[in-house]
Amino acid sequence: MDRSFGQLDDLYREVVLDHYRSPRGRDPISEPACRHEGVNPLCGDEVELAVRLEEDRIADVQLRTRGCAISVASGSMLAEMLPGMTLDEVGRLGDRFREILHGSNGDGTDDEEDLGDLEALRGVSQFPVRIKCALLPWVTLREAIRACKEGLRSPERATSTEEDSP
């Protein structure tokens, strides 16, 4: 039997496993925060996410993922990277992340977003049914921010139904 972990290592890179084993963003954040609970309908897994904005910047993110290694790692990376970023920057980063998940290599120009650890999730593009996993925290974040903008402060439960393929 083939004992190499070739393709497997593509999906679960060391940095992904590290985020999975010790996810960031678990500490409670101070109010007022906007909350959202996202569900991946494929598997029923859930992310509870809270975000605190300061003007148009993300001040703090907290999240609790009941999910697979991919969704947990993706959420952990998000929690680590986002604080301090403007909403515009977050939007661009999310777009770029979606792109590489759908297998685009970018146009090679220098002004592409720096994906940081998210880069390590590139391998998910080879596992189409798992793309929803990687996007689950992002979709939940988007809804939480929308809730903020609409002045909602109470947690809302909704479903991430973002399509995993174009």
Add this chain to the structure above:
Amino acid sequence: MDRSFGQLDDLYREVVLDHYRSPRGRDPISEPACRHEGVNPLCGDEVELAVRLEEDRIADVQLRTRGCAISVASGSMLAEMLPGMTLDEVGRLGDRFREILHGSNGDGTDDEEDLGDLEALRGVSQFPVRIKCALLPWVTLREAIRACKEGLRSPERATSTEEDSP
């Protein structure tokens, strides 16, 4: 193109066509008669049948068939043959007729019913979907007789759903 009517003639023998072209049993019969209207659900064709019994003998049969050549001919033969027969004889004849329609050749003994003209419908056995056609008047007759026995005198409409195969 093959111009022989071989198989066709098996189904539509001359005597069948003769009954079809000038069906017997169309004259009104005197009351009290028992009536039944039979329908072939395959095609929606109908037989209106009236029978007058004298004790356990058939005195008179009248029928009006809106149907195909097979059903019309079968009904016409019935009208011609039955008057004067006892109900027992009619029952045996009907059974024998069903048998040959289902392809049985009988046991070759002498006491088999004489089928008379009905013999000419033997070819129907090679056309399974048409067996219902040949049986339509018989099924209707059975219901009319049942109506007599139950003391019903008014026409009843019902459906012949006799199975065309065992």
Add this chain to the structure above:
Amino acid sequence: MSVSIERLDVRRIRSDFPILGREVHGHALRYLDNAATTQKPRAVLDALRDYYERHNSNVHRGVHTLAQEATEAYEGVRTRLGRFLGGVEPRGIVFTRNTTEAINLVARSIVEPRIGSGDEILLTEMEHHSNLVPWIQLAKRTGARLRHVPITEDGRLDLDAFDDLLTDRTKLVAFAHASNVLGTINPVERIAERARAKGALTLLDAAQSIPHMPVDARELGVDLLAASAHKMLGPTGVGFLWGRPELLEEAEPMLGGGEMILEVHLDRATWADLPQKLEAGTPNVGDVVAFGAALNYLEAAGLAAIRAHEVELTGYALERLRSLENLRVYGPEDPEHRSGVISFYDETIHPHDLATMLDLRGIAIRAGHHCAQPLMRRLGVPATSRASFYLYNERADVDALVEGLEEARSYFG
């Protein structure tokens, strides 16, 4: 129109259909029962086999490779069908068993929740039982009233009567695009436009049109549309409903079970998004995949070319049949106004006797009420004989039919 349309290469097409090489009673099969169901090209049978030999798995939710492949193949046909219908959203397409189930789904899921006694459903006298019985059942459940657009002597819808019958009480107009008995092609756009103006929904029974001519669901202006794969070179067991997604979103699922749910508790449940919401249980994956191959085959042949071929063949058949004395031929005169379906009636020979006689010559036609008993009553006959064409039929089929009919007339006459 002066669009140049490729002529069908009927000889080549025929060689794609294995069953056409078959003999019946010692004669080459001449299949003229296409309104009942159509034959299948090798490409469809290959797709079916390939699916089961290489990809078969249950769809959705599965992580393993076969499950992913099966899901992609299945959902790919939904997208493909969306293009076939003129570019509609795939989530507005629900796979059913057949046209009949699609119409029942509309009745239960979409019409029933919004109709009450006093409301009316407008049908026509030329409908197939599949577009009559679900409404009879619905009327019984809800107290809604059924009205029917009458037909004219030459077998068209009486549009003046339609205009009168369409009122503020009309909640739905459900009608056939092409009649499976008369061949009549109905003026869908006009009907849909008036219905829309009155605020009534429209459901098009496209079982006899989509297989035979270019159909653009949105251009027609109807809200809902139903058809069957088996009448368009696809396998039995697949039909579909297309509907405006907004309408389907409000729909109350007719069938509950796996696949169509979001969250299930013992005492309550929420529904998945479209289209899964309306597809309960394991779908007919294999046949849907094969249906995709049928769509490819039809588009490769060209729907406009198929239509032109059938118009020509129908014109020829009408001409030959009309030359026979004492034969009633139903439906509009002009083949441009009809599909490739021709019903006829001869006083001297019962349709079933004719069908049996033709079968002995290898010619398959249908005899009966064609699931349109009310129309038979309107025509004043118990049954008719019906020949119906498709892309693989040829003039020789028509010649054999007419010759067989003449023979039968002389035999019984």
Add this chain to the structure above:
Amino acid sequence: MSVSIERLDVRRIRSDFPILGREVHGHALRYLDNAATTQKPRAVLDALRDYYERHNSNVHRGVHTLAQEATEAYEGVRTRLGRFLGGVEPRGIVFTRNTTEAINLVARSIVEPRIGSGDEILLTEMEHHSNLVPWIQLAKRTGARLRHVPITEDGRLDLDAFDDLLTDRTKLVAFAHASNVLGTINPVERIAERARAKGALTLLDAAQSIPHMPVDARELGVDLLAASAHKMLGPTGVGFLWGRPELLEEAEPMLGGGEMILEVHLDRATWADLPQKLEAGTPNVGDVVAFGAALNYLEAAGLAAIRAHEVELTGYALERLRSLENLRVYGPEDPEHRSGVISFYDETIHPHDLATMLDLRGIAIRAGHHCAQPLMRRLGVPATSRASFYLYNERADVDALVEGLEEARSYFG
């Protein structure tokens, strides 16, 4: 029992299934997702192809040769299935798309007309969504109340609780013969007997039992029984309901349309006899015919032999899985009390990660809620991993599964 049962020749059986020769990610496919759907032997695919290449036609009412052949083939499988179920009347068998549709048919056609608010329907905590959602919908329409038999710690029905829950208000007891998650085989006869004594109808969801063991519908004593062809070597798109004919005779058809009628007027209609009455529109003829070949294949292999093979394999798998630490394995201990379905849960590795990892080794298992969300809640897990066996599985499949699982544990642990 000391009946001698032929051992399956698994090697020969495997060679009958083309897909088992396939590679996935460079490894031989090891298909352990049989509870979701099963693979098809060549004989089934040949029957499907032969039908379309030689006999394809619409069924019933047709006089021509193809129509007769198609009708005989289609109705022949109904008779065949009646024998397979232990010799039941063919007219009590209704072909549907799948188990789900069969259960919905029972809900709409049989239970709905005889139930009202205050009445109760008794289900269990281990049901598949297909045997939960139709009743949730029915309860909403009728005001009937749903009750659920709880399960014990080792995944059996709590029969004492059942006895208490079964009352004079219970109109229907609907339950799975074998659980698609726990593998538990439920004591059908005992349940059916008590239900009958209380005057309640019984519906058996046999989707996970009929494919895997001898089942005699009448001996079990239930009134109604549903299953899916695709879980028993047959094609997708076919399921069936068997019911006591007297019950089906009273049924109010769920779907209206062609085939199921006797007489149609514009405003009223009467129904055909059983079973046509409950099959509206063109049926899935091709797949039903192929399903007949699946039944032949299963009987040739022998249902008792299949059962014995699965018990042995399940026993082996349970033994190996139970030897792993910190792995929860659900359901009864004794393989004689369960089907070839094994669900397990490992705190350290998410079922979907495991399924992906195994897939990279060619091993197809299912991860998720298995359309049994309430049961997942009862077990206190969001999802489980599930391996499920069939006649073509072998010990090497179990070995690969366990090895892959150990690998995954060391990878993530």
